[in-house]
Amino acid sequence: MNRPHFPEDNPLQSVHEATVNGTPPRGKPAALVAGLVAAAGFVVAGMIRGTYPFGPASRSTNDLGAQYVPFFAHFWDILTGNAQGDLLFNWQSAFGVGFLGDYGVDLSSPLSFLVVLFPRDDIDLAVFVITTLKLALAAAAMAALLIRMRPGPWWLAAALGASYGLCGWAIDDAAYVPMWLDGLIALPMFCLVAEWSLQRKHRTISVLVVAVFWVSNFYTAYMATIAAGLFLVARLLTSEQGWLDRLRGVLRHALVTVLGLALSAPILIPVFKANGLAAPSPPGVFVPVPLENFFARLLPLSEGVGRSASLYVGTAALLLAATLPFNSAVKAVTRITWTLLAVLVTASFLWTPTHEIWHGFDSPNGSQYRQGFVLCGILVIAAWLSVADRIPNWKALAGGTAIVVTLAILTQNSPLLTNGSIIVLACSGVLILLALLAVQYAGRPHLVALISSVVVIAAVGVELTWTAVVVDEQRSKVLSAAAPPWGSHQSELADKVREASDWPQYRTDPGTKQTPNDPLLLGGQGGGYYSSLLPASLNRTFTDLGFGWVGYGRASHSLDNAVTDAIFAVGARLDNDTIRRAEALPLVTVHPEPPADAPQPDNAFAFQERLLGAKVYDVPEYRGRRTATPGVVSLTAQCPVGSSVHLILPRVTGRARLGQYGEWKEFSAPRRPGITTSSAMLELGSTPGSGVVAIELEIVASSGRLPMTGAIGCLDQAKLRAAIAERRASGATKVKTGGHSIVATLKPDSTGLAVVSVPRVPGWRCSVDGGKAQEPTEFGGLLAVKLPGPSKRLSCGYRPPGLEVGLAAGAGAALITLALLLIPVLRRRRRKLAQTQQTQQTEQPEQPRQPEEAEQPAS
Structure with a gap:
């Protein structure tokens, strides 16, 4: 149980708390100011940098432009009825793939629906606004959590909340991966759920909070759930409740967490199924960064995206958190517990087993420290615990300053510190110290506290904005690839x-x-x-x-x-x-059923011919030799005159041309071919009249030796036209698609193998002429259905794997949650009815007593 607070105990409280009845402080102004400061810092940083929408520079770095903006554009199309597909299936990408998994990973935050409020041509602006709003909500949620944990000065809670909302992780790691920002909001919200569990409040709301954020982004929600568990342990160790009440709080928290997870199952289970079917990437090898670089990221103006943990939370939060171990005004158990928690979480970032736990035992290949926001949140909470009751005395401030100065000295040679890092740290630190000391020792507490609140919030806002500018500028040099905004x-x-x-x-x-x-x-x-x-x-x-x-x-x-x-x-x-x-085939064609002993293709040209159902390539043998130019190889082959020459070397990075004077064409693999990339087939030109094909190949990188056969194919255009005509003659006469279905009208009495030009992935069910739906077969990687006899109609539908199980689990969780909501209502109604009946019985007038007959005397 927290110690009661009184306005006269702390001059800081007077600004917001000294009322006639001494009511406790509220979190609304703290949350509002924190959100506004975080949003303003992010926006002003963009203005200074001149990034979209404030200048010509694109902010669509890396995956933001290549993945998330297009996904938001498609989501806009779905919501407005302009997409080919729906939430279950996407007809537009990769010739047809499931979409519910992508929705669950990237778009399932409730804030994503705000995209529909913008014109589609302003899709980049919509993503920017949603990103800004997420940063603001994270700051507001943290400020609300701090006030809920322990009442204190709202303006310090606002400053610390803004520090969390614009922490280094948010700007350096998540600003261009907006789905991760849901985890930034989830951490303080999950901690609020833990607080409510201890206080026996808001069980239904707690379930919904857990469900919403696990649906929004399960990856960062998983980390936030672990962090909330650690938060709950710390609160239990520092609580004055009895052990039985603490145990009940743990059980309540476990119940709402499990129900929230189950409630999110209709999205989570299909996402996990889709992830299990996805193209795997090699597991990352975790190599802890040097301690100098690790701790350098606690300081302002530091940057090291993908190379270190983004731990910056602002000088004010860092300094106040460092005062906690020395602050004698805070109970010893609180100081020890939260200091130890911060140390242990920091150590967990540097030890491989715990690092893997944070990432679900799947160490990432990209940014290694995606859990960095957890330590940022713990530092902000530690800072609040040190300052909420009263300003730390000069000894605690001196101890905290010594820790920060030691960090600055030990990390001053780190390459991750930019010019001005130490200067900003020193200036901010001095300003914060002066403001805190003024509140503690100066007279006229109301005026001094008011001035100090303005100074601290302004200093925090300026430092956070400045750091965001520097971080964005430095990151753009490391992650230089950026898609242009819509224009x-x-x-x-x-x-x-x-x-x-x-x-x-x-x-x-x-x-x-x-x-x-x-x-x-x-x-x-x-x-x-x-x-x-x-x-x-x-x-x-x-x-x-x-x-x-x-x-x-x-x-x-x-x-x-x-x-x-x-x-x-x-x-x-x-x-x-x-x-x-070009002349197009219908989406559904009918092929003769291939024999069981048909030879398997051994090159890309043969794979294409199998799906086309005709031989259209000549695949000649070729000779290779080195040329006088270093790094250039010549391949020579014989092809039919007039045929189109194609080259396929998937494990090569470089360029190729036909003949000495042909146009150079680049292979698509930019780096590490055969490991992270694969080059596409190139069309180099037409075979000359001599029939001799001479290809010059400039190799930049290659994983292995060049293949001896199957790299050159010569396409006969006449044969291709004939093959297309043949397939059209037997193909579907009419094709209709729904959101996640396709129906084809076949030519009368079609027999053989109906092939749908859609990749065959789990989730499809097909039927012929209204018969029983069955799982389709596969033909060269495409969807195929064996026609049982002369057939007229083929219909197929897609349902994401795991959706049925997810819906069942979600429905069960919804019923239990509803019961949790109704049971207390029914109990209160029953108790009220019992009280009413008792009152009626008490107020019922007594019946007058009848006089007893006098006893007759004995005769």
């Missing part, structure tokens, strides 16, 4: 794609020039798709067919190839800002 050029491209589209009669592929997710960003239906949930089976199919990819197979690129365009029914393609059309 007139993108609008023109989207208009061209829309005008050329005739879905589902054929696909219109916008390519992947802007981002790997151009089908979502610009519209159309193509092979481009960037998602951490891209199925491994789809990656294998694309690799076999000659498509290029990056990101360990999780970002597929469009392939401009006449044969694959025919296979996937691509009738229009955006090429160099113009639309190029």
